[in-house]
Amino acid sequence: MPYEPAPPGPRRPNVTHRNLSPSWADRLSEFAHPGWGRTVIVRRILAAGLTALAVLLLVRGxxxxxxxxxxxxxxxxxxxxxxxxxxxxxxxxxxxxxxxxxxxxxxxxxxxxxxxxxxxxxxxxxxxVLGPRLAAVAADVEDARIVPIRLADPAVTELLREGDRVDVLTVDSQTPVNPDRQPGATVLATRAAVVLVTPSANGRDQRERVVMLALPAPEAITVAAASLTNAITVTFH
Incomplete structure (x- = not known):
């Protein structure tokens, strides 16, 4: 009697056993490839969080x-x-x-x-604008004043610009200081800040242009008083 092999038995289902102690790599793999149900849940949680954040920002401003x-x-x-x-x-x-x-x-x-x-x-x-705050900032002292002066030489006025630092001088023609009888110069203030030079308008005499200087209060008073009777000029820093 010829040999006949036994018929095959029923196939066992391919069962994958879950690791009872998954590694971190296994957990990351599961999180990176979630199932459809888990994806829906994650999306809903994110949407709820963003909505709550938007409401919080709206309330706080x-x-x-x-x-x-x-x-x-x-x-x-x-x-x-x-x-x-x-x-x-x-x-x-x-x-x-x-x-x-x-x-x-x-x-x-x-x-x-x-x-x-x-x-x-x-x-x-x-x-x-001209005022106490500008004077304090320009002169770098709290107790400062802005003094208007006209320079003896209009050409010097043309050279001045806002922000320049100058020393203010006057000449006393009654007090010679050397044998040549040349008048002496008196320094009235140092490091005065130019805050404004009035523009040259059409038809205006250049000698009428005014220079605004920011100075500490004591020096401002000295310059203002001298400008009433003496010729005033400046030197540049």
Missing amino acids: NPDFDRSPVVVAVRDLEPGRALTDEDVDLAEWESGTLPEGVVTAVADVAGRTLAGPVRAGEPLTDVR
């Missing part, structure tokens, strides 16, 4: 995006101009972008003199 009224120039303005209501207006700016000392009321600059040029749309600060 962001101070950087709060807006405040500030005074801005409505046109290009030249130095030496006395500001009027037609020169400035209020505009809303983000609070986080405002410079220090920004002016928030038109009345605070009405009639004040600009110490430098201002572009249209530029916010005005307390050091852009």
